[in-house]
Amino acid sequence: MDTSSSGATPTPVRIAFVCWIVVTLLGLIGGILIAAGAGSALFSGIDDVADESTAALTTAGIVVIVFGLVQLWLAFRMRSGANWARIVLAILGILSLTSMWGGSGGGVYNVLYLIILVAGVILMFLPANGDWFRGAAQRALG
Numbered sequence: 165m166d167t168s169s170s171g172a173t174p175t176p177v178r179i180a181f182v183c184w185i186v187v188t189l190l191g192l193i194g195g196i197l198i199a200a201g202a203g204s205a206l207f208s209g210i211d212d213v214a215d216e217s218t219a220a221l222t223t224a225g226i227v228v229i230v231f232g233l234v235q236l237w238l239a240f241r242m243r244s245g246a247n248w249a250r251i252v253l254a255i256l257g258i259l260s261l262t263s264m265w266g267g268s269g270g271g272v273y274n275v276l277y278l279i280i281l282v283a284g285v286i287l288m289f290l291p292a293n294g295d296w297f298r299g300a301a302q303r304a305l306g
Contacts, residue, residue: 171303174296176287177243183284184239184253190277192232199225231256242288245300250288257285 199222235256241249260281264274287293 171299173243173245174293176290177293177296180284180287181239181243183280183287184235184242187277187281187284188232188236188239190273190280191235192229194273195225195228195232197225198228201225245297245303247297247301250297254285254288257281 201221235253238249238253238256242253261278264278
């Protein structure tokens with residue numbers, strides 16, 4: 165079946181979309197835990213936590229949450245055929261990968277995130293998907 169003319173979303177694009185949703189949810193959970201960790205230290209009565217540390221954790225958590233929401237929006241745009249969203253997601257994926265190299269090691273969370281992220285990027289750029297993204301752009305114009 166020729167998905168570029170029929171408009172049906174190819175299976176690899178649908179699977180890539182699911183990968184991006186999972187990666188985004190993992191990131192959002194991480195951001196919430198980071199922000200909550202800063203607050204939980206204060207609520208548990210730990211007085212030796214520096215104000216700068218809690219402010220930095222809260223800020224980092226908020227940034228991760230905002231990043232995740234933008235990534236979620238991009239995933240939906242990619243699934244609808246926006247080639248620019250596919251490119252931006254790939255760039256964000258590469259940036260995420262590079263930030264992991266200097267980060268917190270190879271725990272199960274990081275390995276799972278890494279595998280799903282790489283799968284999502286690869287699936288978006290399989291050769292047959294290019295025709296579908298070009299067809300989606302043409303359908304949007306005409």
